[in-house]
Amino acid sequence: MARPPVPSTVTRTEFVSVTGQHIQVPDPQHLVHLQFRRFAGCPICNLHLQSFVARHDEITAAGIREVVFFHSPAAELAEHTADLPFATVADPDKETYRRFGVEAGARALLDPRSWPAIIRGSSLTLRGRFRAPAARQTGGRLGLPADFLIGPDGTVLAAKYGTHADDQWSVDEMLAYASE
Numbered sequence: 001m002a003r004p005p006v007p008s009t010v011t012r013t014e015f016v017s018v019t020g021q022h023i024q025v026p027d028p029q030h031l032v033h034l035q036f037r038r039f040a041g042c043p044i045c046n047l048h049l050q051s052f053v054a055r056h057d058e059i060t061a062a063g064i065r066e067v068v069f070f071h072s073p074a075a076e077l078a079e080h081t082a083d084l085p086f087a088t089v090a091d092p093d094k095e096t097y098r099r100f101g102v103e104a105g106a107r108a109l110l111d112p113r114s115w116p117a118i119i120r121g122s123s124l125t126l127r128g129r130f131r132a133p134a135a136r137q138t139g140g141r142l143g144l145p146a147d148f149l150i151g152p153d154g155t156v157l158a159a160k161y162g163t164h165a166d167d168q169w170s171v172d173e174m175l176a177y178a179s180e
Contacts (some may be wrong), residue, residue, distance in 0.1 A: 009154045015067065015096075017087040018078040023067055026154040030065040031178050034150060035168070036102045038143040040072035040080040044165050045145075049084060055171045056085045062178055064149075069096055071143060102146040102161070149177050 015023045025032050035052075037045040052059065052066060059066060066086035070077050074090035081088040091097060145162035147169040158177040162168050169177075 008156050010148075010150050010156060012154065015087075015089045017067075017089055018074045018081060019087075021087055023065075023087050023089070025067065026150050026152055027065055028152050030063050030152065031157070032065050032067055032148075032150040033059075033174055033178075034100070034148040035066065035068040036097060036100065036143075036146040037068055037070050038145070038165065040070050040077040042070075045070070046080075048145075048166070048168060051171055053085060059171065059175070062175055064174070064178055071097060097143075100146060100148065102144065104143045147174065149174065 010026055013025050015025060017023060025034065035049075037049070039045075049068065056066075068081075068084070068086060068088045069091050070081075070088060071091055071094050072080075073092045077088055077090045089096070094102075143165075145165065145168040147158075147160045148156055149158045151157050157180070160167075160169055160173075
């Protein structure tokens with residue numbers, strides 16, 4: 001499926017988080033930051049999401065709602081994301097990934113720019129800070145990240161398709177797009 005052009009409009013959809021929360025996208029009251037991550041327990045994803053956890057109050061004060069997708073089954077994802085202060089959505093069949101044109105490929109891990117995050121995230125996993133991922137991943141290990149900022153009317157205000165496993169918006173980048 002071809003990637004949607006930016007800016008495009010997102011049709012109202014209801015997602016259900018792994019905790020059973022119903023999430024409307026777009027949200028008529030908030031900007032929505034959709035994050036597409038790899039798999040439950042991904043060391044790079046864990047490391048990245050901790051930066052959003054640390055600044056969650058600031059993100060919420062900016063009127064932004066975080067919604068994070070993983071291509072893992074809900075039961076497995078819930079074990080890894082129970083402590084996150086934002087919604088996580090399981091998409092093991094990658095239906096929403098396809099809808100948004102989010103891809104996978106060997107370059108996800110082969111690009112040397114992702115290696116520092118792989119090493120750091122894996123080190124924290126080995127030291128018990130993060131729960132280790134399952135040996136076998138339903139959607140594979142080669143997913144690429146993507147970020148979308150969606151306005152209350154459904155307009156995609158900004159988008160980023162990662163070129164390697166650690167190529168996603170920082171909190172500062174996301175907040176900058178939200179303030180434009």
